[in-house]
Amino acid sequence: MSTPAPLRVAYRDLALYRGFWKANFVAAFIQPMLYLLGIGLGVGELVDNGPDSAELLGGVSYFGFYSSALLATTAMFTSSQEALWPTMDGFQWSNAYRAMVSTPIEPRDVATGLTIYYAVRATVGAIGVAVVLALFGDTRSWGLIPAVPGAVLTGLAFAVPIAAWTSTRTTGDSFPAILRFGVLPMFLFSGAFYPIKQLPDWLEPVAWLTPLWHGVELCRGLVLGGLTSVELVGHIAALSGFVIVGWAICTITFRRRLQP
Amino acid sequence: MPPPLITARSLVKRFGDLVAVDGIDVDVQPGEAFGFLGPNGAGKTSTMRMIGCVSPVSSGRLEIFGLDPAHEGRAIRSRIGVVPQLDQLDQELTVMENLVIYARYFDIPRAVAQSRAVELLDFVQLADRADDKVDPLSGGQKRRVSIARSLISEPELLLLDEPTTGLDPQARHLLWDRLHQLKERGATLVLTTHYMDEAEQLCDRLVVMDGGRIVAEGSPRALITEYATREVLEMRFGRGRNEERVDDVLGVGERVEVLPDRLLVYVADGESALAELHARSVIPESALVRRSSLEDVFLRLTGRTLVD
Numbered sequence: 001m002s003t004p005a006p007l008r009v010a011y012r013d014l015a016l017y018r019g020f021w022k023a024n025f026v027a028a029f030i031q032p033m034l035y036l037l038g039i040g041l042g043v044g045e046l047v048d049n050g051p052d053s054a055e056l057l058g059g060v061s062y063f064g065f066y067s068s069a070l071l072a073t074t075a076m077f078t079s080s081q082e083a084l085w086p087t088m089d090g091f092q093w094s095n096a097y098r099a100m101v102s103t104p105i106e107p108r109d110v111a112t113g114l115t116i117y118y119a120v121r122a123t124v125g126a127i128g129v130a131v132v133l134a135l136f137g138d139t140r141s142w143g144l145i146p147a148v149p150g151a152v153l154t155g156l157a158f159a160v161p162i163a164a165w166t167s168t169r170t171t172g173d174s175f176p177a178i179l180r181f182g183v184l185p186m187f188l189f190s191g192a193f194y195p196i197k198q199l200p201d202w203l204e205p206v207a208w209l210t211p212l213w214h215g216v217e218l219c220r221g222l223v224l225g226g227l228t229s230v231e232l233v234g235h236i237a238a239l240s241g242f243v244i245v246g247w248a249i250c251t252i253t254f255r256r257r258l259q260p
Numbered sequence: 261m262p263p264p265l266i267t268a269r270s271l272v273k274r275f276g277d278l279v280a281v282d283g284i285d286v287d288v289q290p291g292e293a294f295g296f297l298g299p300n301g302a303g304k305t306s307t308m309r310m311i312g313c314v315s316p317v318s319s320g321r322l323e324i325f326g327l328d329p330a331h332e333g334r335a336i337r338s339r340i341g342v343v344p345q346l347d348q349l350d351q352e353l354t355v356m357e358n359l360v361i362y363a364r365y366f367d368i369p370r371a372v373a374q375s376r377a378v379e380l381l382d383f384v385q386l387a388d389r390a391d392d393k394v395d396p397l398s399g400g401q402k403r404r405v406s407i408a409r410s411l412i413s414e415p416e417l418l419l420l421d422e423p424t425t426g427l428d429p430q431a432r433h434l435l436w437d438r439l440h441q442l443k444e445r446g447a448t449l450v451l452t453t454h455y456m457d458e459a460e461q462l463c464d465r466l467v468v469m470d471g472g473r474i475v476a477e478g479s480p481r482a483l484i485t486e487y488a489t490r491e492v493l494e495m496r497f498g499r500g501r502n503e504e505r506v507d508d509v510l511g512v513g514e515r516v517e518v519l520p521d522r523l524l525v526y527v528a529d530g531e532s533a534l535a536e537l538h539a540r541s542v543i544p545e546s547a548l549v550r551r552s553s554l555e556d557v558f559l560r561l562t563g564r565t566l567v568d
Contacts, residue, residue: 011364094351
């Protein structure tokens, strides 16, 4: 029986991942734990005692508000990084993707296989965060289960478009800038730490355009409840849009890179 | 005669304004060992990449197994083995994993892949390194892993792009020996090289490429006979002084080439030419007589040496 070509691609990346998935899982567990203790509890104490906090946060504790967003932000960070240096390796350093397309594998299979691999990695990370959230009363909910695929989708909305960029590069010189000026500002301004209503009016619509805002709202809504079905569909559609457009660009840039 | 495995007519590859392959005609027969000989930038690798269906043809016609790479690339690639110029191995995986994962790209079942990998590692004399990671292997060993990997799909055609560049002589001879064995088993080999001894060793027939064009074609022996004399007398008069001695040596051979560090005199009998020069009191700092090679063919055709 024949195995679809993208799975054969993902199999190679997963074979490498097998060497370090445990470290990846532990990191996905420890990092949010540190954020939770540092910001969720510390800042939370300050905020929850503030005069209008209950109204601003929609009646939830700051701990619950912030920590539910961690599902999306952790997925963003790990998936973005995965689409930079480790993906570059296949195009430039080990040339593994070049080797693949000299076999019956096509560049578009590489794009799809890579997406599958990012999804598996993001799932491991998201489960790590979900396990941490399940330890705390404010975030212990059945909503954590659908929030895991929500976080994975958020991760893909970053990884797949970034992979298209990576495939056009011959060095990693631009990669730190992507993290510093692209990913980090989203972390700060996309509603993870405070509702975007707190932003200046002109900045609020900018937040709507970022994949992270959709990811944060989706994961938070699933964990804490209170998501309308229109919002649910809207966020999933927006995130899927980033993935699909990113994938379509990848099929073009991968072909140009691998079969010039 | 069976139909050719590879047919190229007026084949061109352009990258923007650069013409890498400038209208070549090639036929490769089944079971043949065919070589593209030329310096860096001659268009050898671009030609190989078009044959390997990983680079679209800019213009002209190309058929492999009678199929068109533009529409049947996947089908053609499933019947080709490729040994790239730079090894594309996964350094962090074991030798065995590299072979099995590569076999999966061809959708070869895991069990079949494993038994073939065992045989192939034995063939390239790396059976004892099967469970070691690739990273610590030597250059020659890695190249042998690449060859084993390229054979895992039992290809009808094997493409080797500069298979021994960067290897020490011992590793190179071991590799040549394995390639000879493949040839004896009836494999069709197409290789590029800028080593004339490699071309002489391995190729039944070859084309000499320069600047994207084919400048000569034939068997190594026939090319040498056609474009060079039987022997070459090499003389050194000291750096910078070779040029001014050309007039002194004219007439003893059929042709003289001036290189920065030496003079080459093309002649049927090198020793008697040297004796004649001695009689004329033309005494070089050093002299040696050798059989002519493809290097001389290349020099004759292009005025340049293969390896600068």
